[in-house]
Structure formats: structure tokens, C-alpha cells
Amino acid sequence: MLETLFEHLENRWEEMVEIRRYLHQHPEVSFKEYKTSKYIADFYRKLGIDVTTEVGGNGVIARVQGGKPGKTIGLRADFDALPIHDEKEVPYRSTVEGVMHACGHDGHTAALLILAKSINELKAELPGALVFIHQHAEEYAPGGAKSMVEAGCLEGVDAVFGTHLWATEPLGTIQHRVGPIMAAADRFEIIIQGAGGHGAQPHKTKDSIVAASQLVGTLQQIVSRRVNPIEPAVVTIGSFVAENAFNVIADTAKLAGTVRTFSEETRDFITSEMEKIIKGICLSADCSYTFTYDKGYPAVVNHQAETAHLIKAAKGVKGVDTIEESEMQMGGEDFAYYLQEVPGTFFFTGAKPEGVEQPYPHHHPKFDFDEKAMLVAACVLAKAAITYSE
Numbered sequence: 476m477l478e479t480l481f482e483h484l485e486n487r488w489e490e491m492v493e494i495r496r497y498l499h500q501h502p503e504v505s506f507k508e509y510k511t512s513k514y515i516a517d518f519y520r521k522l523g524i525d526v527t528t529e530v531g532g533n534g535v536i537a538r539v540q541g542g543k544p545g546k547t548i549g550l551r552a553d554f555d556a557l558p559i560h561d562e563k564e565v566p567y568r569s570t571v572e573g574v575m576h577a578c579g580h581d582g583h584t585a586a587l588l589i590l591a592k593s594i595n596e597l598k599a600e601l602p603g604a605l606v607f608i609h610q611h612a613e614e615y616a617p618g619g620a621k622s623m624v625e626a627g628c629l630e631g632v633d634a635v636f637g638t639h640l641w642a643t644e645p646l647g648t649i650q651h652r653v654g655p656i657m658a659a660a661d662r663f664e665i666i667i668q669g670a671g672g673h674g675a676q677p678h679k680t681k682d683s684i685v686a687a688s689q690l691v692g693t694l695q696q697i698v699s700r701r702v703n704p705i706e707p708a709v710v711t712i713g714s715f716v717a718e719n720a721f722n723v724i725a726d727t728a729k730l731a732g733t734v735r736t737f738s739e740e741t742r743d744f745i746t747s748e749m750e751k752i753i754k755g756i757c758l759s760a761d762c763s764y765t766f767t768y769d770k771g772y773p774a775v776v777n778h779q780a781e782t783a784h785l786i787k788a789a790k791g792v793k794g795v796d797t798i799e800e801s802e803m804q805m806g807g808e809d810f811a812y813y814l815q816e817v818p819g820t821f822f823f824t825g826a827k828p829e830g831v832e833q834p835y836p837h838h839h840p841k842f843d844f845d846e847k848a849m850l851v852a853a854c855v856l857a858k859a860a861i862t863y864s865e
Contacts, residue, residue: 476600477861481793481854483593488850495585495846496567502556502574502581505615508533511554511584515609518588522595531622533611538604539595545603545864549628549635550590550856551620551813552583553613562840577842579640579826584609586849590857602864606632608813616660616771618809624816634781635819636859637810638852640826642834642844647796648825649789649855652803653782656821657775658707658735659742660807661768665690665753669762671719671726680724684717686760687728690753691715697748702741709735709805710745735805737774775811777820785820788859794851797825806837824852 484491503511512533519526519537526537561568561575569575591607608628612619629635644650667690669683691712702708710732717728734749736742746768757764789798801823810821826848827834835841 476597477858480593480597480857483596484589484850484853484857487589487593488847491585491589491849491853492846494588495581495849498554498581498584499567499576500570502569502571502576504558504574505555505612506532508555508611512611515554515584515588519591522592524591524595530628531624531626532619534619534623534626534628535609536628537591537607537609539591539598539601539607540604541601542599543602545601546633547604547606547631548860548863549606549608549632549813549817549819550587550860551608551610551635551637551810552587553580553610553619554584555580555612555614555619557614557838559838559840563843565843575840577839578614578837579642579844580613582640582826582844582846582849583638583852586853586856590853594857602861605860608635613809616662616769616809618772620809620812624812629813629816632817634863635813635817636781636785636856637813637819637821638824638856639808639821640844640848640852641823642826642828642837642842644823644825645797645827646825646829646845646848647794647851649795649798650801650823650825651777651782651786651798651820652801653777653779655737655774655776655803656801657808657811658709658737658803658805659774660771661734661742662771663732663734663749663769664767665730666765667728667757667762668764669726669728669760672724674722674724677724681761682724683728683762684725686756686762687715687717687730689756689760690730693752693756694749697745697752701748702745706741707737707803707805708741708745709733710749735807737803742770772807772809773811773815775808775821776814778814778818781818781820784863785822785855785859788862789855792851792854792858794847795855824848824855
């Protein structure tokens with residue numbers, strides 16, 4: 476069955492590209508992917524495949540039941556875009572002002588749709604069943620995975636697999652990792668409330684900018700001096716706002732940023748340490764504060780048996796040249812929620828554009844990827860899913 480399936484996928488690569496480019500031209504941001512969701516559902520309906528819409532929001536689930544006994548495997552692709560203006564000079568450039576697929580989700584969706592179409596034609600030979608999970612809102616917490624899981628998208632699923640087209644790695648590369656592979660991604664906001672006044676009379680004020688500036692430096696010491704050096708963690712201040720006239724001491728300063736960790740213990744420890752530091756600096760500056768910490772996605776933690784199975788499945792797949800262990804990535808992914816419910820693994824599929832030495836990174840206005848990577852991803856996902864029942 477696999478050889479026939481691979482042939483079907485290869486013959487439909489141009490259709491895969493056509494779908495990807497249509498989605499790229501018509502992107503929708505997280506939680507507003509109404510037309511994209513309908514496009515996906517209509518694709519399945521035209522094939523006569525069972526489909527369920529509005530799963531946990533804009534999510535879509537399709538199911539293909541095989542003609543042979545076997546396990547039920549979930550395959551996931553996300554389909555939301557980002558609020559970024561597309562600066563690429565290509566025929567398939569986004570037609571929506573200020574919105575683009577800058578992370579490869581259009582490619583994930585196209586690969587899964589064509590895989591489902593090809594599998595459906597061979598379902599008599601398929602062991603078990605495949606559940607195609609098309610997830611909305613991966614880019615923005617609380618994300619779509621959690622609500623889709625709560626809506627039952629994994630009911631009856633024995634294992635789940637997912638991949639991310641990774642434009643920074645060469646085409647033909649499959650990267651895997653047992654255990655944590657992507658970080659928990661949290662965000663925070665700190666508002667320092669002082670007492671503003673004239674810039675020439677600082678002694679009559681409580682300078683929120685000075686207090687906030689001390690915070691920027693001191694918060695960095697959490698990772699460098701308080702977290703165990705062998706435990707990966709990041710504390711980043713991404714925004715510092717204290718807008719005022721040049722000769723006025725700001726009444727209020729606002730900091731916002733992100734924390735990335737791989738263990739819940741480190742996650743909770745950093746939160747506690749941040750509160751201590753903020754409280755101490757504000758006390759010394761005679762300022763008050765509010766501290767809001769929002770936990771985002773948990774860390775993506777791959778299961779050992781399913782990762783070993785993925786490695787075995789990737790071997791011998793046409794187009795796969797390199798199978799290697801991935802570094803731990805500080806980026807976040809709500810695929811974590813699926814792995815908390817059922818065994819599975821999440822891996823990277825190299826998609827570096829051909830002839831490009833330094834590709835634009837994910838979430839860049841000129842981001843793009845080698846579309847041949849979609850075929851590689853579809854073949855590896857297919858083999859992993861089908862052979863899991865053996």
C-alpha cells in the first residue's frame with residue numbers, strides 16, 4: 476500500500492502546491508479562520524469523507540476508516556496565519572493587507588489534505604483509521620489545540636503525529652527528539668506606578684522609568700544567577716513603554732515580555748522570582764506595581780516509543796536524506812496538549828528554500844519555504860501512521 480500511496484502523493488504534488496498557494500494568498504489570523512475552515516471542510520465533503528466542523532472553535536476533523544483492522548492514528552496540521560504584512564515578490568503573495576502565512580501553516584494544511592485524498596482512494600487496504608486534525612489558532616494563546624482536545628478530537632485515537640516545516644533546515648532533513656523539544660511559552664506584563672513631575676525636579680517625583688530600568692537588568696539575573704545552569708530558560712523583555720514629553724518624568728512605565736522553559740518546576744520558580752524582584756525594586760523606589768503572568772502553551776514533550784517509531788518510518792522515504800536529533804527549541808507549540816492526552820511525537824521537516832544560504836526566519840515578512848518539503852512531510856506522516864498498526 477505504501478508504495479502506491481507514495482506514488483499518488485508524488486503525482487499530486489502540483490495540486491498540493493496549488494492548495495498551498497491559494498491558502499497563502501487568502502490568509503486569516505488566529506480565531507478568525509472562517510473561510511479557511513470552510514475551504515478545508517468543503518475539500519473533504521467533495522471527496523465523500525466524513526467531516527466535523529466547529530470543533531473547539533474553527534477546528535475541522537475528518538476521518539477515513541480503513542478496510543483492515545488496526546489502530547486509530549491522529550495527524551494534525553494547523554491553518555492560521557499571522558498579523559504580518561507579506562513583503563515577498565512572488566505570484567502567490569498574500570492578498571490580505573497586513574496578514575500572511577509566515578510560518579508554514581499553509582503548507583501543513585496542503586500536505587494533510589492531499590494525504591487524506593490519496594489515503595481515501597486506498598482505504599480498503601488501510602489498517603485501522605486515520606483522523607485528520609485541522610487545527611485553528613496555533614499562533615495565539617490559548618490556541619486551538621486545547622479547545623479541540625476538550626471537544627473530543629482525540630476520542631478513540633491511539634497515537635498522534637505532527638510536523639512543522641522548518642525553513643531554516645535543508646530540504647530532506649527530518650529532526651526528532653525524545654522528551655522536551657519545544658518550550659512552554661508564557662507572557663507577562665508589569666506596570667510600575669510612580670508619581671510623575673517636572674524633569675528638573677526629580678526629588679519631587681517617584682520615577683517609574685528608573686524603577687522599570689532597574690527591573691530590565693535585574694530580571695535577567697534570574698536565568699544567569701538563580702536558575703540551574705543546566706536547565707534551559709529565557710526571560711525576555713520585549714516592550715518598554717513610558718511615553719512622555721522630554722522634560723517630564725513619567726508617572727507610569729509598562730514592561731511586557733515572555734518566559735520560555737521546559738519544566739513546570741522552573742516555570743513556577745521563575746514566576747516566583749520575578750514577583751520577588753518586582754516587589755523589592757518597587758519598594759526601594761516607593762512605587763506600586765501590578766504584575767500579570769499568563770501561562771501559555773506547556774512544553775512539547777515527545778514520547779519515546781512514538782519518536783523511535785517515527786525515526787524508523789522516516790528511513791527509506793524518498794526525499795529524506797538526513798535523520799537527526801533536534802536541538803531543544805525555545806519556540807512554543809500547542810501540539811503539547813495532544814501529547815498530554817495520547818502518545819505521539821512532533822518533528823521538524825527541513826524546508827530551506829533552494830539556492831538560499833540564509834533563509835528568512837519564521838514570522839518574517841519575507842518568509843517562504845521549499846514546497847517540495849510538503850511532499851516529504853506527507854510521505855513521512857503517512858508511513859508513520861500506517862505502520863504504527865504493525
